Amino acid sequence: MKYSEFFIPTVKDIPSDAEIIxxxxxxxxxxxxxxxAGIYSWLPLGFKVLKNIEQIVxxxxxxxxxxxxxxxxxxxxxLWVKSGRYDDYGKEMxxxxxxxxxxxxxxxxxxxxxxxxxxxxxxxxxxxxxNLYHIQWKFRDEVRPRFGVMRGREFLMKDNYSFxxxxxxxxxxxxxxxxxxxxxxxxxxxxxxxxxxxxxPIGGNLSHEFQILANTGESTLYYDKELESLDPESLDPExxxxxxxxxxxxxxxxxxxxxxxxxxxxxxxxxGHIFYFGTKYSQKLKAYVQDKNGKRIxxxxxxxxxxxxxxxxxxxxxxxDEKGIKWPMSVxxxxxxxxxxxxxxxxxxxxxxxxxxxxxxxxxxxxYDDRECSIGKKII
RNA sequence: CGGGGAGUAGCGCAGCCUGGUAGCGCACCUGGUUUGGGACCAGGGGGUCGAAGGUUCGAAUCCUUUCUCCCCGACCA
Numbered sequence: 019m020k021y022s023e024f025f026i027p028t029v030k031d032i033p034s035d036a037e038i039i040x041x042x043x044x045x046x047x048x049x050x051x052x053x054x055a056g057i058y059s060w061l062p063l064g065f066k067v068l069k070n071i072e073q074i075v076x077x078x079x080x081x082x083x084x085x086x087x088x089x090x091x092x093x094x095x096x097l098w099v100k101s102g103r104y105d106d107y108g109k110e111m112x113x114x115x116x117x118x119x120x121x122x123x124x125x126x127x128x129x130x131x132x133x134x135x136x137x138x139x140x141x142x143x144x145x146x147x148x149n150l151y152h153i154q155w156k157f158r159d160e161v162r163p164r165f166g167v168m169r170g171r172e173f174l175m176k177d178n179y180s181f182x183x184x185x186x187x188x189x190x191x192x193x194x195x196x197x198x199x200x201x202x203x204x205x206x207x208x209x210x211x212x213x214x215x216x217x218x219p220i221g222g223n224l225s226h227e228f229q230i231l232a233n234t235g236e237s238t239l240y241y242d243k244e245l246e247s248l249d250p251e252s253l254d255p256e257x258x259x260x261x262x263x264x265x266x267x268x269x270x271x272x273x274x275x276x277x278x279x280x281x282x283x284x285x286x287x288x289x290g291h292i293f294y295f296g297t298k299y300s301q302k303l304k305a306y307v308q309d310k311n312g313k314r315i316x317x318x319x320x321x322x323x324x325x326x327x328x329x330x331x332x333x334x335x336x337x338x339d340e341k342g343i344k345w346p347m348s349v350x351x352x353x354x355x356x357x358x359x360x361x362x363x364x365x366x367x368x369x370x371x372x373x374x375x376x377x378x379x380x381x382x383x384x385x386y387d388d389r390e391c392s393i394g395k396k397i398i
Numbered sequence: 399c400g401g402g403g404a405g406u407a408g409c410g411c412a413g414c415c416u417g418g419u420a421g422c423g424c425a426c427c428u429g430g431u432u433u434g435g436g437a438c439c440a441g442g443g444g445g446u447c448g449a450a451g452g453u454u455c456g457a458a459u460c461c462u463u464u465c466u467c468c469c470c471g472a473c474c475a
Contacts, residue, residue: 392433
């Protein structure tokens with residue numbers, strides 16, 4: 019991309035709205051523009067990063083055998099009434115009426131829809147296991163959106179859903195995802211810490227949340243130092259899950275099972291959460307399959323979420339210094355930048371243009387600053 | 399949802415207390431000089447002061463209502 023053709027509205031004076039560093043830097047770099055509380059437009063530079071993150075998430079999902087699809091943002095209320103969550107979700111759910119007065123909603127998550135899709139088509143144990151996902155915008159009408167894109171009301175999330183015949187195979191699916199998550203965050207240059215978590219309103223009895231280390235994170239984590247040096251080649255989910263890790267209000271020094279010298283304390287930001295919740299939704303939404311004996315049984319489900327748009331902010335929280343954002347190469351908006359310091363010099367300009375064409379031909383996403391302006395402006 | 403704060407030019411802010419018809423920096427436009435770290439000089443454009451109502455000869459300024467946004471807390475991917 020030639021800088022002269024790129025829309026990148028950088029600013030010197032940051033709006034006083036922005037409080038945390040990632041939010042400030044994203045505004046300064048011209049990545050996002052707030053549209054209303056917790057709702058943002060993604061300007062070209064921010065959009066590139068968002069897409070890079072999304073692509074890593076996608077590739078690791080596909081590697082783990084999940085099927086990408088796309089479900090709508092607007093859903094009808096009926097499935098939610100069936101699952102019982104139409105009332106449970108309360109004011110966080112944005113409810114809308116269509117022209118004929120039908121009750122609709124902007125989806126905060128997709129368990130109901132996916133379960134309905136599943137039950138329409140899958141009727142035999144022979145078709146299991148299945149794992150379906152999509153990367154789609156969600157809306158949760160938070161009481162208090164904050165921290166820029168890290169806690170927006172509208173956010174991009176990868177969510178997937180596994181379907182298995184029984185608890186035993188469901189746990190295999192669960193661990194596959196667990197492993198995919200660790201790999202995903204490692205590829206982004208982050209340090210993921212997995213913690214056993216409460217299942218909350220989604221229900222179920224097995225759940226992990228994934229935090230990434232960042233000095234500015236909201237949670238304080240206590241964990242085995244081994245978790246900081248994971249090798250993606252030899253990941254063993256069972257072993258990983260056996261390491262100690264807890265958030266501060268669950269950590270009790272007296273009961274901590276590991277030695278003090280093995281314990282690390284850092285700040286973290288939650289970027290992913292996985293759940294195994296058994297047959298909670300499959301029963302209510304009638305997702306049954308027939309087993310070998312012809313008996314109809316409710317499928318065992320899990321759901322798995324990664325906050326894609328939140329990751330953009332979280333990445334910056336984890337990777338910046340006083341000068342600005344330090345992009346990990348895998349998510350950087352450009353891989354290389356060429357700055358022509360002497361645009362009036364024909365040789366220099368020819369050389370810069372040649373380099374630019376060659377890098378682009380070699381598939382190296384390059385930003386070429388071809389503007390005729392003073393040096394300082396280009397380098398900052 | 400409780401507590402606090404803010405809405406004045408595209409962005410950052412001053413003016414408000416003590417009413418007299420709006421100003422500064424950045425950005426933008428024109429001309430000139432510059433060109434290895436967000437250039438300089440000169441000239442210029444741009445504002446129903448969030449909205450509505452009230453008080454007053456006169457309201458950005460005082461009063462009432464309302465909308466929006468932010469921060470702290472509780473809550474949460």
